[in-house]
Amino acid sequence: MKALLKAAAAACVAVGLASTPAVAQDKRVRVQMGWAFPSNTGLLGPTQTRLVEMLRAMSGGSIDVKGFEPGALVPANQYLDAVGNGSLDMAWTVSGFWTGKDIAFAMYGSVPFGPDVGEYLAWMKHGGGEKLMKELHAKYNVEVIPCGVISPEASGWFRKEIKTLDDLKGLKMRFFGLGANVMQKLGVSTQLLQAGEIFQALQLGTIDATEFSMPVMDLTLGFHQVAKFYYFPGWHQQATINELIISKKKWAEFSATQKAIIQGACDATMLQQFAEGEAVQFKAMKEIQSKGVQIKKWPKNFLDAFEKAWNEVAAEQSAKSPEFKKAWDSYSAFRKDYAIWKDMGYLK
16 A cells, blocks of 8 residues: 555656646645554554655655654644644644534534435535634634545444443443434443543443444454444444644645645545545454454434434534534535435435
8 A cells, every 4th residue: 555655646746746846946844743543543544644655745755744643742632732832733633522622523523323425525525514614623723624534433342232222321431522422311421532542441441332433443452352242333423534633833834835735635535545444344344253242233223312312412512502503504404405416316
């Protein structure tokens, strides 16, 4: 894959992207990029490193970027503040980590019972989502670019089989984004842990269950060693968007050409990450099963309960956060119109 990336970047140079006078004259800008996930995490780790390599190659080295593991410069859960105050140049992460600032951030990461990748990107790129995303991030003094996307996640790892909705009550569970609010309504005590913190918490019993991501990511984090019941579908994250946040000060240092390269690299990252994510899950699921894990699918009554709670959460958050309501109204209106195309154009 690395060789393929270098070849692709070389091809860009050959056709003139990085050899134009504008690029040749660009000053070198040194950049430190924080990564939200350990580099050995399936799919997410390679995506981060490829982005760094792509930015360097496509810019002919004028974007002199170096990636850093979570916590090497600042803790990953503090990236928004660090990038906003300029102590970190940029970070590749997910906006749902910033819900402590405003629950609206979650709308630009993943939405429970939300769209698949195509519909989500349609809203983001052509339905007003990215504009709203940029406006919200600008309040925290950062530039933001959607910079990665994956399709459905798994729903969670549990130590014990969940047979009834009552079995959820009292569980301590790591959960991300708006889905955490849903689980709380069903009696689950949730907390948001970073990727590198989850296994130990599960192993020590600090948490009873966890969701994180897709099978290939979950496999590399070793959850199967502790929890033997793995549930699908990922109702809480049918599609998830990664973001690149950049300090306003650093963004101003880039030339127009360098900014276009960053945008192009993020668009390419979205395509690569989505395609690779679809290609590697089944192998990971087979390996997970071979380790004695039972792969389960939520019955309809569970999914109905999750969706009912989600509708309550959406209404409550719209009443609490003006930014959430703005995003929710835009998103809902787009989905209503998109349904005309989806219902007629796609096989059920």
